[in-house]
Amino acid sequence: xxxxxxxxxxxxxxxxxxxxxxxxxxxxxxxxxxxxxxxxxxxxxxxxxxxxxxxxxxxxxxxxxxxxxxxxxxxxxxxxxxxxxxxxxxxxxxxxxxxxxxxxxxxxxxxxxxxxxxxxxxxxxxxxxxxxxxxxxxxxxxxxxxxxxxxxxxxxxxxxxxxxxxxxxxxxxxxxxxxxxxxxxxxxxxxxxxxxxxxxxxxxxxxxxxxxxxxxxxxxxxxxxxxxxxxxxxxxxxxxxxxxxxxxxxxxxxxxxxxxxxxxxxxxxxxxxxxxxxxxxxxxxxxxxxxxxxxxxxxxxxxxxxxxxxxxxxxxxxxxxxxxxxxxxxxxxxxxxxxxxxxxxxxxxxxxxxxxxxxxxxxxxxxxxxxxxxxxxxxxxxxxxxxxx
Amino acid sequence: xxxxxxxxxxxxxxxxxxxxxxxxxxxxxxxxxxxxxxxxxxxxxxxxxxxxxxxxxxxxxxxxxxxxxxxxxxxxxxxxxxxxxxxxxxxxxxxxxxxxxxxxxxxxxxxxxxxxxxxxxxxxxxxxxxxxxxxxxxxxxxxxxxxxxxxxxxxxxxxxxxxxxxxxxxxxxxxxxxxxxxxxxxxxxxxxxxxxxxxxxxxxxxxxxxxxxxxxxxxxxxxxxxxxxxxxxxxxxxxxxxxxxxxxxxxxxxxxxxxxxxxxxxxxxxxxxxxxxxxxxxxxxxxxxxxxxxxxxxxxxxxxxxxxxxxxxxxxxxxxxxxxxxxxxxxxxxxxxxxxxxxxxxxxxxxxxxxxxxxxxxxxxxxxxxxxxxxxxxxxxxxxxxxxx
Numbered sequence: 040x041x042x043x044x045x046x047x048x049x050x051x052x053x054x055x056x057x058x059x060x061x062x063x064x065x066x067x068x069x070x071x072x073x074x075x076x077x078x079x080x081x082x083x084x085x086x087x088x089x090x091x092x093x094x095x096x097x098x099x100x101x102x103x104x105x106x107x108x109x110x111x112x113x114x115x116x117x118x119x120x121x122x123x124x125x126x127x128x129x130x131x132x133x134x135x136x137x138x139x140x141x142x143x144x145x146x147x148x149x150x151x152x153x154x155x156x157x158x159x160x161x162x163x164x165x166x167x168x169x170x171x172x173x174x175x176x177x178x179x180x181x182x183x184x185x186x187x188x189x190x191x192x193x194x195x196x197x198x199x200x201x202x203x204x205x206x207x208x209x210x211x212x213x214x215x216x217x218x219x220x221x222x223x224x225x226x227x228x229x230x231x232x233x234x235x236x237x238x239x240x241x242x243x244x245x246x247x248x249x250x251x252x253x254x255x256x257x258x259x260x261x262x263x264x265x266x267x268x269x270x271x272x273x274x275x276x277x278x279x280x281x282x283x284x285x286x287x288x289x290x291x292x293x294x295x296x297x298x299x300x301x302x303x304x305x306x307x308x309x310x311x312x313x314x315x316x317x318x319x320x321x322x323x324x325x326x327x328x329x330x331x332x333x334x335x336x337x338x339x340x341x342x343x344x345x346x347x348x349x350x351x352x353x354x355x356x357x358x359x360x361x362x363x364x365x366x367x368x369x370x371x372x373x374x375x376x377x378x379x380x381x382x383x384x385x386x387x388x389x390x391x392x393x394x395x396x397x398x399x400x401x402x403x404x405x406x407x408x409x410x411x412x413x414x415x416x417x418x419x420x421x422x423x424x425x426x427x428x
Numbered sequence: 429x430x431x432x433x434x435x436x437x438x439x440x441x442x443x444x445x446x447x448x449x450x451x452x453x454x455x456x457x458x459x460x461x462x463x464x465x466x467x468x469x470x471x472x473x474x475x476x477x478x479x480x481x482x483x484x485x486x487x488x489x490x491x492x493x494x495x496x497x498x499x500x501x502x503x504x505x506x507x508x509x510x511x512x513x514x515x516x517x518x519x520x521x522x523x524x525x526x527x528x529x530x531x532x533x534x535x536x537x538x539x540x541x542x543x544x545x546x547x548x549x550x551x552x553x554x555x556x557x558x559x560x561x562x563x564x565x566x567x568x569x570x571x572x573x574x575x576x577x578x579x580x581x582x583x584x585x586x587x588x589x590x591x592x593x594x595x596x597x598x599x600x601x602x603x604x605x606x607x608x609x610x611x612x613x614x615x616x617x618x619x620x621x622x623x624x625x626x627x628x629x630x631x632x633x634x635x636x637x638x639x640x641x642x643x644x645x646x647x648x649x650x651x652x653x654x655x656x657x658x659x660x661x662x663x664x665x666x667x668x669x670x671x672x673x674x675x676x677x678x679x680x681x682x683x684x685x686x687x688x689x690x691x692x693x694x695x696x697x698x699x700x701x702x703x704x705x706x707x708x709x710x711x712x713x714x715x716x717x718x719x720x721x722x723x724x725x726x727x728x729x730x731x732x733x734x735x736x737x738x739x740x741x742x743x744x745x746x747x748x749x750x751x752x753x754x755x756x757x758x759x760x761x762x763x764x765x766x767x768x769x770x771x772x773x774x775x776x777x778x779x780x781x782x783x784x785x786x787x788x789x790x791x792x793x794x795x796x797x798x799x800x801x802x803x804x805x806x807x808x809x810x811x812x813x814x815x816x817x
Binding site: 040043045049050051052053251252255259262263279280 | 435441442444446647652655675676688
């Protein structure tokens with residue numbers, strides 16, 4: 040275990056009808072806010088009206104900025120920053136999933152920064168100011184952005200998808216009602232399950248030794264996602280399973296599972312090129328990239344991959360063939376992704392192999408990616424090639 | 429899973445030499461503090477001098493109150509409250525284990541309350557003010573008090589050991605260097621391991637259904653304590669194992685493992701009578717009481733006890749004899765406690781059966797204890813009797 044600091048101040052407000060408390064939660068921070076959301080879905084579901092009623096009841100004034108799309112765009116972030124500045128807004132409420140929350144976080148960071156917000160991507164941690172405080176009503180369990188201190192934004196100028204973070208970027212509260220996720224399409228539910236699973240995998244594959252507690256916590260959380268992802272796809276109105284998945288998305292990415300570890304994050308980086316260019320859902324991209332990454336790197340630590348196979352997928356450890364045990368775990372993961380309806384190859388997602396070289400080049404132009412194994416352009420290209428079919 | 433709120437703002441500062449940063453951490457809150465600790469051990473180990481040097485370097489003025497004993501006393505808390513008030517102190521630094529931290533928390537609560545602090549025990553949550561902020565340098569991994577929002581104090585007048593909590597009672601930071609635990613006597617190390625294990629057990633045995641994620645997290649954390657408690661007792665200077673145990677004590681009691689659950693807490697209540705009267709270490713008392721409680725209540729939910737046996741102690745599930753599986757788990761737990769050198773009966777701890785009736789009476793004078801099974805005086809007495817030998 041390496042030395043670490045851990046701090047996560049986000050208050051979780053979890054359960055049925057909790058969105059009705061949003062007005063009183065916001066009121067603790069502000070009387071005038073920016074309400075940020077996507078588009079029609081929260082209006083169709085009736086959530087929009089509930090939020091508005093709760094804000095009005097608490098006498099909270101709000102300005103709206105809608106239009107956030109999956110893989111949220113820098114241009115909308117810039118628009119939000121202008122709105123916050125012009126209207127002297129001191130709190131942002133994000134109503135939606137990871138894209139909406141990430142967009143809100145980028146606004147909250149940029150609004151208090153003198154220069155252009157894109158400057159801060161990949162170097163935002165050095166920003167000495169504070170983000171505008173924000174709160175969340177979560178509608179999609181996936182990204183874990185509701186308690187994380189990071190954001191991922193796509194710059195349309197060049198298709199760059201880049202991340203940044205700040206210690207003051209974690210939301211002040213996250214309201215999480217599993218019932219709000221009943222209406223999610225199956226594909227989006229599955230993408231979400233893959234995204235949270237991948238957040239744990241990124242933390243799990245580490246070179247840091249003696250991380251037994253967080254290993255066990257990671258393994259338990261992964262087992263539980265496997266069990267409940269299948270249940271919610273069988274019955275979208277299964278409150279218990281929806282609750283398990285929603286809470287898992289938070290635990291996967293609130294940094295408690297990475298205490299004292301160094302995560303990998305190559306698969307996320309490699310996937311970002313895919314979804315930056317092809318606009319595939321991030322979770323679907325991860326279902327393609329992660330198994331390919333695993334096949335490429337597993338020899339670096341066969342024991343860890345065998346442990347993964349055994350403890351997460353109940354693969355019996357074959358001491359005479361640990362490599363076989365490890366490979367069975369990778370195959371089991373791939374099968375799980377398939378079983379919940381995700382693509383596991385570029386072919387499955389109708390992505391051609393035309394631009395693999397370009398993506399590998401762009402991804403590594405600032406250096407290698409990943410920590411478990413440091414990958415250069417050729418490595419990244421090889422992983423894309425493994426992912427073809 | 430039931431509706432819940434979760435908030436834990438304590439910043440963990442974990443690793444080698446981290447106690448040297450205490451001055452700069454305190455300085456963020458205050459220039460004049462109360463430093464609260466036990467007695468000789470932090471002076472013998474050299475920790476006291478390091479803390480003093482760090483505070484002085486940061487120009488933090490401090491007043492000292494030492495003398496905290498295991499099962500911390502109300503009289504010293506009252507003394508601390510006077511000191512804080514007289515000296516207009518606005519931050520308390522606890523250097524020690526759970527007893528010191530609990531004593532500091534009681535001072536931090538009472539200093540801002542107009543009446544006598546004992547009024548607030550068992551009804552402190554209704555206190556509308558705020559606690560004086562506090563920070564911790566942890567020296568004993570056990571109670572989990574370094575990030576919890578509760579405290580347990582013994583009133584010498586009558587031997588009442590009672591708890592209270594407050595939403596502002598969590599420490600602002602907890603500095604945790606596993607090296608500081610190298611010098612703990614084996615018995616204290618074992619008591620600590622039992623205490624943290626019991627904190628998980630109290631959360632694990634619940635009537636709330638569909639708590640799969642937190643079940644898995646609890647089970648993983650328990651498995652890891654079993655593994656590492658043995659290692660630290662074999663080699664007290666094993667940094668990796670000491671780190672696992674230290675972090676486990678925090679995770680066990682930071683409330684993340686009880687999200688959406690209702691814990692039991694009868695065993696803690698029943699044990700508090702023991703250590704309130706006999707001054708036995710809390711962890712040792714729990715090693716006696718918990719297996720007895722389990723034997724008394726397991727029929728209430730044999731499946732849960734069988735799951736515990738299987739997932740925590742690798743007992744194979746016998747579908748034709750789930751009760752046998754459940755009982756093997758209880759036996760395995762008892763053996764684990766024995767193996768690390770703890771008493772598992774009142775006889776082992778040289779406690780006679782003279783006052784069992786009195787203890788059962790006192791414990792239940794305000795009503796039943798426990799949630800998994802609600803226990804009246806007769807039940808509590810039966811559990812004490814099971815614990816005799």
